[in-house]
Amino acid sequence: MPSCCQSGISxxxxxxxxxxxxxxxxxxxxxxxxxxxxxxxxxLTTTCATNAQEPPKKTKPILISQSSAPPLKGxxxxxNQISLNGRTLTATxxxxxxxxxxxxxxxxxxxxxxxxxxxxxxTSNSAKQPIQWFSSVTKPLVLSTRLLGAYRYLDISNFAQxxxxxxxxxxxxxxxxxxxxxxxxxxxxxxxPEASTPLQQTRIFVDLDxxxxxxxxxxxxxxKIETPSPDPDTPTPKSTVPPNREWTITxxxxxxxxxxxxxxxxxxxxPPTLLPNLLKQLLPVTPTQPIPPAPAPEPLIQQVEVVKNxxxxxxxxxxxxxxxxxxxANPNRxxxxxxxxxxxxxxxxxxxxLRWRQNYVNLGTERFPVVWLEVNPRKIxxxxxxxxxxxxxxxxxxxxxxxxxxxxxxxxxxxxxFNRNNRLPLGAIRRDNQxxxxxxxxxxxxxxxxxxxxxxxxxxxxxxxxxxxxxxxxILFLNSGYVQSGIxxxxxxxxxxxxxxxxxxxxxxxxxxxxxxxxxxxKVGETAVPIPQDGYLxxxxxxxxxxxxxxxxxxxxxxxxxxTPTDFSRYPHIIGAGPLLIQNRQIVLDAKAExxxxxxxxxxxxxxxxxxxxxxALMITAVHNRAGGYGPTLAEHAQLMQQMGCxxxxxxxxxxxxxxxxxxxxxxxxxxxxxxxxxxxxxxxxPR
Numbered sequence: 008m009p010s011c012c013q014s015g016i017s018x019x020x021x022x023x024x025x026x027x028x029x030x031x032x033x034x035x036x037x038x039x040x041x042x043x044x045x046x047x048x049x050x051l052t053t054t055c056a057t058n059a060q061e062p063p064k065k066t067k068p069i070l071i072s073q074s075s076a077p078p079l080k081g082x083x084x085x086x087n088q089i090s091l092n093g094r095t096l097t098a099t100x101x102x103x104x105x106x107x108x109x110x111x112x113x114x115x116x117x118x119x120x121x122x123x124x125x126x127x128x129x130t131s132n133s134a135k136q137p138i139q140w141f142s143s144v145t146k147p148l149v150l151s152t153r154l155l156g157a158y159r160y161l162d163i164s165n166f167a168q169x170x171x172x173x174x175x176x177x178x179x180x181x182x183x184x185x186x187x188x189x190x191x192x193x194x195x196x197x198x199x200p201e202a203s204t205p206l207q208q209t210r211i212f213v214d215l216d217x218x219x220x221x222x223x224x225x226x227x228x229x230x231k232i233e234t235p236s237p238d239p240d241t242p243t244p245k246s247t248v249p250p251n252r253e254w255t256i257t258x259x260x261x262x263x264x265x266x267x268x269x270x271x272x273x274x275x276x277x278p279p280t281l282l283p284n285l286l287k288q289l290l291p292v293t294p295t296q297p298i299p300p301a302p303a304p305e306p307l308i309q310q311v312e313v314v315k316n317x318x319x320x321x322x323x324x325x326x327x328x329x330x331x332x333x334x335x336a337n338p339n340r341x342x343x344x345x346x347x348x349x350x351x352x353x354x355x356x357x358x359x360x361l362r363w364r365q366n367y368v369n370l371g372t373e374r375f376p377v378v379w380l381e382v383n384p385r386k387i388x389x390x391x392x393x394x395x396x397x398x399x400x401x402x403x404x405x406x407x408x409x410x411x412x413x414x415x416x417x418x419x420x421x422x423x424x425f426n427r428n429n430r431l432p433l434g435a436i437r438r439d440n441q442x443x444x445x446x447x448x449x450x451x452x453x454x455x456x457x458x459x460x461x462x463x464x465x466x467x468x469x470x471x472x473x474x475x476x477x478x479x480x481x482i483l484f485l486n487s488g489y490v491q492s493g494i495x496x497x498x499x500x501x502x503x504x505x506x507x508x509x510x511x512x513x514x515x516x517x518x519x520x521x522x523x524x525x526x527x528x529x530k531v532g533e534t535a536v537p538i539p540q541d542g543y544l545x546x547x548x549x550x551x552x553x554x555x556x557x558x559x560x561x562x563x564x565x566x567x568x569x570x571t572p573t574d575f576s577r578y579p580h581i582i583g584a585g586p587l588l589i590q591n592r593q594i595v596l597d598a599k600a601e602x603x604x605x606x607x608x609x610x611x612x613x614x615x616x617x618x619x620x621x622x623x624a625l626m627i628t629a630v631h632n633r634a635g636g637y638g639p640t641l642a643e644h645a646q647l648m649q650q651m652g653c654x655x656x657x658x659x660x661x662x663x664x665x666x667x668x669x670x671x672x673x674x675x676x677x678x679x680x681x682x683x684x685x686x687x688x689x690x691x692x693x694p695r
Contacts, residue, residue: 360386400502431488
């Protein structure tokens with residue numbers, strides 16, 4: 008049966024093949040040509056042990072609905088929107104009673120970085136956050152922090168007063184007005200490349216009359232317009248250089264008219280007049296054709312424009328480079344360095360037991376930017392749980408930011424694979440001892456409990472349907488979008504209904520351990536069949552439809568279930584992805600054994616990973632494009648994780664799916680470049 012196995016990366020504009028157990032099918036994916044790390048701006052139960060060999064207990068299906076934050080103690084007012092100089096933006100905030108009847112204003116730290124352009128500096132004290140914003144790095148301003156709900160809030164009261172901001176509340180909205188700023192000059196200068204960074208570097212200075220909020224955002228690939236060959240009989244050569252990418256720097260300020268005029272795009276020159284073919288034939292033939300001149304490099308600054316009291320500087324950044332933005336005072340200036348290695352080292356204790364780190368990790372002569380969260384799972388109040396996009400079932404995708412906020416996670420990373428077309432899971436998801444979706448193809452998975460213990464391995468779930476006369480029929484897939492010949496099972500966790508994924512299925516309705524209906528599935532995608540709350544559906548596909556005669560109406564059935572290895576059955580939470588990278592400090596990568604395609608194995612792309620260290624810490628990691636090139640291969644990803652001290656490690660879905668979330672924003676990339684994902688792993692802080 009054909010199926011589309013989203014077995015890996017998705018970012019860009021290429022096509023890959025993925026190898027399934029019995030077929031090789033084409034699947035669309037997008038390859039990351041440029042997806043650099045953004046540094047100074049960011050886009051942000053009860054557990055009991057069960058024996059897996061016992062029949063699954065009938066528990067209420069886990070369907071996480073839209074969560075609402077618990078009331079915050081000692082808070083005068085709060086909301087999730089701010090109005091910044093007239094623009095309404097999403098950001099959590101609160102105000103608390105202060106001294107002398109005044110209130111203090113607190114903004115979530117992700118929003119503070121993203122919307123204002125504040126640079127966070129290293130700290131080992133989670134209650135204090137040093138920042139840099141048009142100020143000295145050696146004498147930074149230090150803001151107090153407070154963890155409430157799923158966010159860390161910074162007390163910006165003194166910062167706002169010193170900066171001349173005016174703040175008021177309007178219901179759910181925090182209204183912020185900053186002083187009007189003027190952009191007095193924009194200058195571009197060429198830097199001599201360092202020995203370690205041979206690619207050409209450029210620096211842009213943006214002079215201001217006063218500090219002002221700013222943001223940087225990564226845009227789309229800039230398509231080149233090919234200049235036609237002057238000879239109509241000669242095809243236009245295709246460029247072998249990867250295309251540039253658009254970046255925009257937006258400042259709350261007005262640029263001087265001379266700057267707008269200086270950087271106004273000029274209309275393209277008219278193409279050269281071509282000689283008629285007949286005239287060309289009459290001209291004498293030269294022994295060699297002149298070499299056409301090389302095209303002029305595209306200007307870095309494409310345009311400067313003022314839109315709604317903001318100045319937008321549009322850049323065309325060559326492949327392998329990206330902007331690194333910082334600010335200085337006296338004079339107030341934004342400095343934009345265009346370089347192959349923009350990542351700045353960070354080591355920030357964000358909360359007790361939760362550390363945000365980023366740095367370059369060297370692998371031979373290559374330098375890979377890695378952003379990761381280091382978690383102490385044994386810290387009181389810190390837990391991990393699987394999370395998925397839809398509150399109504401397993402079909403659906405959403406940005407990781409949206410999913411994490413719905414679950415009230417403080418941090419998280421994208422998880423396993425899924426089919427982008429029908430948005431269905433392609434791998435194991437288990438939460439609080441209940442299977443949401445079963446594993447496929449004996450691929451790598453991570454399991455854990457709420458005591459901070461983890462287990463890595465290649466996982467298979469073996470379910471067997473047993474009839475009253477002891478007939479045993481294998482159930483190959485559980486709540487899975489992976490479609491093959493055989494018997495699959497769909498429970499209420501899947502959703503209210505099941506719609507056939509292949510033609511001519513036979514659907515058996517099982518209620519209270521008894522087959523109550525046999526239904527023809529008909530054409531794929533046409534008829535939705537309700538899933539009983541007190542049972543499940545069995546779908547018989549292709550060669551398995553003959554088993555319907557062995558399962559007449561009224562038949563009593565039961566299910567036995569076991570995992571291979573059996574160790575997985577001891578853990579209430581599981582996420583499957585793959586391939587498995589490291590076990591017991593040794594690289595055990597075998598992507599072919601996990602049925603990944605050759606194209607996926609060789610692909611250089613952005614990668615997500617999860618691992619444990621010798622100290623028992625958990626790390627969730629995002630590895631982006633190497634300095635001046637593409638991301639790591641799977642083999643390089645395994646070596647990087649090993650070099651970072653991983654004892655056991657698993658590769659997660661990557662490419663545009665890679666998303667590392669903390670406190671309301673993404674740490675590793677602009678949200679506009681991150682794809683919607685099906686599931687992830689959330690980190691939660693219990694209320695104190």
